[in-house]
Amino acid sequence: MNELMVTTGEALRLLVSFDPALWEIIGVSFRVSLTAILVSLPPSLLLALLLARVSFPGRWLAISVVNTLMAVPTVVVGLVLFMLLSRSGPLGELRLLFTQRAMIIGQILLAMPILTAMLHSTFQSLDQRAWETARLLGASWFQALWMLIREARFGVIAALLAAFGRIIAEVGSAVMIGGNIEHFTRTITTAIALETLKGEFAQGLALGLVLLLLALLLNVLLGVMRGRGQQTVSV
C-alpha cells in the first residue's frame, strides 16, 4: 500500500514538473491520434450519410459489416498492417513500417468503423423530413448536408470522442506497427507497457493518469455542450 502511495506521488511529481521525456511521449500520442481522427472524419461522415439516407441493395449487410468492424481487436489490425507494410509484404517498398505514418494508418482503420456506426445511427434518428424541407426551401445539396450535420452535432461530437478514446488508448497496433521507438513512435500506451516491463511503475502510472484526466476532460466538455444544447431546446 505504501509502495502504491510512493509511486503515485512520484507519478504526480513527473507530471507537474513537466518531465521532458514524459511530455514528449504525450506529444507523439496526440499528434498521431488527432491526425488519425481528422483524416477519418470526412469519409466516415459521407459513408454514414450514404448508409442512413440512400437505400441500395445490400445496405443492411453493409451496416452489419461496419458494426462488426468495430469489434476487430487492435492487434489484428496491427498484424494485418504489419504483413502489408513489412519488407516482404506488398507495400514494403513504401518503407512505412515503424513510422508515425504507419501508426496513423492503423488508427484510421480503428477509428472509421466507430465513427461510421455512431454517425449512422445519429443521422438515422434525425427527422426524415428535415432534408426534404431544407431542399424544398431552396437549400442547395451542400447547404442541406451542412444543415444535417449541424442538426446532428452532438451525435457527431460524441462519435468523435468515442473514436478518439479508442485510438489514443489502444496499444496492440501501436506497438506492432509503431515499434515503440524512443523519440519517434513511443506513445502513452506503448510507454506504459514498456515501463511496466522495466519495473518503472511511476512513469507508467503518470502516463496512465494523463489518459484518465484526458478522458475526464473530454467527457466533462461533452456534458457541458449537451447541457447547453438542451437549454436552447427548452427555451
Next chain:
Amino acid sequence: MLKRRLSLIAALALSCLLVSVAQAADTVRLATTTSTYNSGLLDYLLPKFEADHPYQIQVIPVGTGKALRLGRDGDVDLVLTHAPAAEKAFVDAGYGVEPHGVMYNDFVIVGPTDDPAGIAGGNDATQAFATLAEDEALFVSRGDDSGTDKKEKILWEQAGVTPDFDGFRAAGQGMGEVLRMASELQGYTLTDRGTWLAMQDKLDLEIMVEGDTQLFNPYQVILVNPERYDGLDTEGARALAEWLISDEGQSLIDGFRLNGKVLFHASAGEDVDPESVANQE
C-alpha cells in the same frame, strides 16, 4: 430444482477453489529472462525437475529489470537472470539470498547482409560499436533495461560513445521484436545467441561479430530473501536452485541443443571471470 442446481454450482466452485489452493501449496514461481524461456531451455529442463520433485514451477518470462523487481516485491520465489551488476545490487540490498552462477551463453552483433558499416568478420565488439556510431549506422537497441540492454550500454560506454547518434533507435521491446525490427529496417543490433538461433530463419540478417570475451553472458539463480515476505515457497525455490547447479542439472544444460547447436555452457562452481564482472559494473 433451482436450489439443487445452485448447490451443485456451489460445490463445483468450492472444489475448484480447493484444487487451486492445493496446487498453490507446491507452486514455485520463477521470474526469468525471455532468453532462457524463448530458447526452449526451461521447457526442456523443468519437466525433468518436476518429475523427481513435489513442486510445480510457474515461469514468468520478463526482462531482467522486471524479474528483479518481481523478486524485490516478493511476487516470485526465485529469479534466474543475467546482469551481474544489477544482481550484485539486488543481493547487497538484501532483496535476494544465495546467488549461484548456473551457466553462460554469449551475445553476438548481427546486421544486414550488405553490411554498410563494414564491421563483419571482426571479433572486437567495442571496436565494432565505435565504428557503428562513427558511421551513424542504423542500430536498434532494446532500450528496456533488460540484461541485454545493460550489456549493450556497457559496450557503448567502453567504445567511448554516447548512444544518441543519428541511426540509434531505442525500441523498448523484447529480443524477438527487436530482431524483427532490425531485419525490417536493415539495421544492426546486439542479441543473445539463443534468440538469434531460434529466429535466424525468419530474419534477413547475419552475424557480424562474435567470440569476443566482452560478449560473455553469465546467468545467476538467486532466491528471494524469505525474511522479507511471508508465504514464499523458499523450500521449493532452494530445491530448484540446488538442482540447477547439481551434476544432473548441469549436464542437462550442457546437453541442450537448439537447431543442433550448443547454446548454454554449464558453469556452476566456476569463478565468474573477474575482469568481465568488473566491466559490467
